[in-house]
Amino acid sequence: MTSVLDGVGVSPGRGAGVVVTMPAPVPEPAASTLGPDADVEAAVAAIDDAVRSVQADLAARAARATGTAVEVLTVTAAMAADTTLSKESARKVRDERTAPERAVWEAAGDLAARLESLGGMMAERAHDVRDVRERIVAALTGRRAPGVPDLDHPFVLVAADLAPADTATLDPERVLAIVTSGGGPTSHTAILARSLGIPAVVAAPGAVELVDGETVLVDGAQGTIERDPSAEDVARVLDRPRGPRAFDGQGRTADGVRVQLLANVADPAGASAAVAAGAEGVGLFRTEFCFLGRTEEPGVDEQVAAYRAVLGAFGGRKVVVRTLDAGADKPLPFVTADDEPNPALGVRGLRTAVRHPEVLTRQLDAIARAAAAEEADVWVMAPMVATPDEAQGFAAACRERGLSTTGVMIEVPAAALQSRWILEQVDFASIGTNDLTQYTMAADRETADLAALSTPWQPAVLALVGAACAGGAEHGRPVGVCGEAAADPALAPVLVGLGVTSLSMTPRALGDVAAVLAATTSEQCAELAKIALASPTATAARDAVRAQLPVLEELGL
Numbered sequence: 001m002t003s004v005l006d007g008v009g010v011s012p013g014r015g016a017g018v019v020v021t022m023p024a025p026v027p028e029p030a031a032s033t034l035g036p037d038a039d040v041e042a043a044v045a046a047i048d049d050a051v052r053s054v055q056a057d058l059a060a061r062a063a064r065a066t067g068t069a070v071e072v073l074t075v076t077a078a079m080a081a082d083t084t085l086s087k088e089s090a091r092k093v094r095d096e097r098t099a100p101e102r103a104v105w106e107a108a109g110d111l112a113a114r115l116e117s118l119g120g121m122m123a124e125r126a127h128d129v130r131d132v133r134e135r136i137v138a139a140l141t142g143r144r145a146p147g148v149p150d151l152d153h154p155f156v157l158v159a160a161d162l163a164p165a166d167t168a169t170l171d172p173e174r175v176l177a178i179v180t181s182g183g184g185p186t187s188h189t190a191i192l193a194r195s196l197g198i199p200a201v202v203a204a205p206g207a208v209e210l211v212d213g214e215t216v217l218v219d220g221a222q223g224t225i226e227r228d229p230s231a232e233d234v235a236r237v238l239d240r241p242r243g244p245r246a247f248d249g250q251g252r253t254a255d256g257v258r259v260q261l262l263a264n265v266a267d268p269a270g271a272s273a274a275v276a277a278g279a280e281g282v283g284l285f286r287t288e289f290c291f292l293g294r295t296e297e298p299g300v301d302e303q304v305a306a307y308r309a310v311l312g313a314f315g316g317r318k319v320v321v322r323t324l325d326a327g328a329d330k331p332l333p334f335v336t337a338d339d340e341p342n343p344a345l346g347v348r349g350l351r352t353a354v355r356h357p358e359v360l361t362r363q364l365d366a367i368a369r370a371a372a373a374e375e376a377d378v379w380v381m382a383p384m385v386a387t388p389d390e391a392q393g394f395a396a397a398c399r400e401r402g403l404s405t406t407g408v409m410i411e412v413p414a415a416a417l418q419s420r421w422i423l424e425q426v427d428f429a430s431i432g433t434n435d436l437t438q439y440t441m442a443a444d445r446e447t448a449d450l451a452a453l454s455t456p457w458q459p460a461v462l463a464l465v466g467a468a469c470a471g472g473a474e475h476g477r478p479v480g481v482c483g484e485a486a487a488d489p490a491l492a493p494v495l496v497g498l499g500v501t502s503l504s505m506t507p508r509a510l511g512d513v514a515a516v517l518a519a520t521t522s523e524q525c526a527e528l529a530k531i532a533l534a535s536p537t538a539t540a541a542r543d544a545v546r547a548q549l550p551v552l553e554e555l556g557l
């Protein structure tokens, strides 16, 4: 019988298919030794067989994969092929009569610890060693391999949450929808699902009841998971064409007011996707993603190369480069402490420059060199700015290096309320609604239990967006939005009505947002903003605005 589970819709669209659950993590095998009659050479051969099958499986997946998954899988396959691990495991079996799965576990643990003690690039391989270890132990003990299942049919992926490493291997051709019991609307899972165009519902506690093989219909806009849906409903979903709506490369309202529609990118692959989707430029280049997982600061030359790879894709168009946003959910060991009691309220974003000013100055040097070498119109902004003094210091450091268009992100309520003073110091601002929501509602953006609070539809958040825009208007300075709110086709006209001059989003959302704006006049946008601000709750704001936008239904949004 049909029943419906509720969660938080984070990536719009509907997907229907059979459930496949993420395998449970591989547990550490108990310390055990082979009995006196055990065949030691057969145990060693079992390890070799398991290593070979893991290596072949990863190599085959790498050959089929696209984008960042190719690199992730190729590196892991190469790690499996390295004989250091199998030799040391065999030695433990032969010399110490350790059971094969335990021998692999211990040998890989020692190897990972050695790599970590070497630091730098070597330390970064420790994670791959542990990944390979789990795969070999799974093969030896007859368990399912960890990570996103590699199946030859489409499915709905159900998990507690997805780690960034899992999400890198998601294949949008196979994964029809994602459901997680944990996660929040701005978690990595949500951001990635949106960028891949996979419908997703997070923070659905009932998802733990879903079992492999049952059929569900997932609605990523409404946040629902229908169990055992009718065959007609499933057919209707499967018949709908998938893929993003086309965008003609110029955002404007129905009465012709220009609203720049830009892309959020994190690496050269994202830059190519943004160009292919017709983005007018980049509204947020998250530079820290070029360096996540690194234990040491990348050198200036390496940074120049990474930035040029993104700038080069955009010709003479605008690219807003954000300086490192390290800390909280994106720790970078070379600038962030791992013992902060309250990291989201701690030393993150521009604040890391107080203790490590040289990291910021080297990054600005690298951005300046990259900007000089490429055609792109480079704008530079700092994350997590709270005061006009911080804005002034950052702008001065940029201008010293010839980076003339400088700005800040507004993601702290204080900055939104003080924006008239902040925008006296800088040329533009970009509102990070993910963090602005987190700090306005005092609700950790990664916590599933707080997902109902963590939405930019909260009227308090929208009031702060309005305040930030008013501060920009006083100085005639542009104020954009580059948080996930910009990608919500129902919220986009509200943001424009609040005074936002550009919207930056995952490239896949550009067509939907452009289509809704093209059907809405600037006067209607202002009216929608008033309606949202006058609503008592986020749900009331969303419902009231959606009721005024029949175009959403017509476009299937």
Ligand SMILES: C=C(OP(=O)(O)O)C(=O)O
Pocket: 284, 286, 325, 411, 431, 432, 433, 434, 435, 436, 482, 483, 484
């Ligand atoms: C765009 C934002 O920054 P990030 O999601 O990278 O913290 C934001 O906070 O809205």
Ligand SMILES: [Mg+2]
Pocket: 383, 411, 432, 434, 435
């Ligand atoms: Mg942010």
